Amino acid sequence: GENVEQHPSTLSVQEGDSAVIKCTYSDSASNYFPWYKQELGKRPQLIIDIRSNVGEKKDQRIAVTLNKTAKHFSLHITETQPEDSAVYFCAASKRGNEKLTFGTGTRLTIIP
Amino acid sequence: GAGVSQSPRYKVAKRGQDVALRCDPISGHVSLFWYQQALGQGPEFLTYFQNEAQLDKSGLPSDRFFAERPEGSVSTLKIQRTQQEDSAVYLCASSRTAQNNEQFFGPGTRLTVL
Numbered sequence: 001g002e003n004v005e006q007h008p009s010t011l012s013v014q015e016g017d018s019a020v021i022k023c024t025y026s027d028s029a030s031n032y033f034p035w036y037k038q039e040l041g042k043r044p045q046l047i048i049d050i051r052s053n054v055g056e057k058k059d060q061r062i063a064v065t066l067n068k069t070a071k072h073f074s075l076h077i078t079e080t081q082p083e084d085s086a087v088y089f090c091a092a093s094k095r096g097n098e099k100l101t102f103g104t105g106t107r108l109t110i111i112p
Numbered sequence: 113g114a115g116v117s118q119s120p121r122y123k124v125a126k127r128g129q130d131v132a133l134r135c136d137p138i139s140g141h142v143s144l145f146w147y148q149q150a151l152g153q154g155p156e157f158l159t160y161f162q163n164e165a166q167l168d169k170s171g172l173p174s175d176r177f178f179a180e181r182p183e184g185s186v187s188t189l190k191i192q193r194t195q196q197e198d199s200a201v202y203l204c205a206s207s208r209t210a211q212n213n214e215q216f217f218g219p220g221t222r223l224t225v226l
Contacts, residue, residue: 049214
């Protein structure tokens with residue numbers, strides 16, 4: 001089955017700097033890659049997703065890049081703010097089976 | 113409209129008790145998923161429904177776990193003879209169609225087995 005690895009497990013950045021989180025996946029059939037933000041005790045919330053027919057997607061301060069050949073995708077957050085502090089999860093799924101396989105999460109801390 | 117809701121939000125059970133966890137998906141959503149999230153970990157897939165059909169139950173850890181969605185809307189996850197290792201947050205998610213689409217998560221049920 002699919003295996004998703006995520007790095008780093010913790011990340012601290014100064015407010016205003018950029019943060020990058022990286023994930024790799026094992027199943028070349030995977031074609032949908034969402035990123036979820038989860039605050040303590042709250043539900044995971046989708047912040048951005050990308051499908052395998054595009055290489056990059058941007059939404060304001062958040063961007064995701066996908067390299068299908070290398071089977072890795074990354075989350076980029078620019079101009080970080082204190083409210084960006086949370087745990088971020090990457091995930092992958094494939095056509096015909098919607099279940100998400102999640103990475104182990106990255107705890108992002110923004111230092112004011 | 114209303115998001116995905118789950119009840120109860122917290123459940124404490126004595127080892128050996130049966131529990132039932134409820135999920136109300138977003139109205140009209142075809143797909144419904146259950147995930148288990150252990151402390152400090154990412155959610156792990158348990159089972160998946162498309163309308164009332166359970167298409168994938170490969171993630172259920174044992175035959176003590178059972179899920180149903182009889183009318184294609186509300187779903188119940190039942191755990192029989194709970195064990196301490198069942199302690200986790202159980203998340204329900206729904207998505208609009210049967211193709212890869214955004215999964216909207218509920219707030220989860222935190223199960224603690226003593």
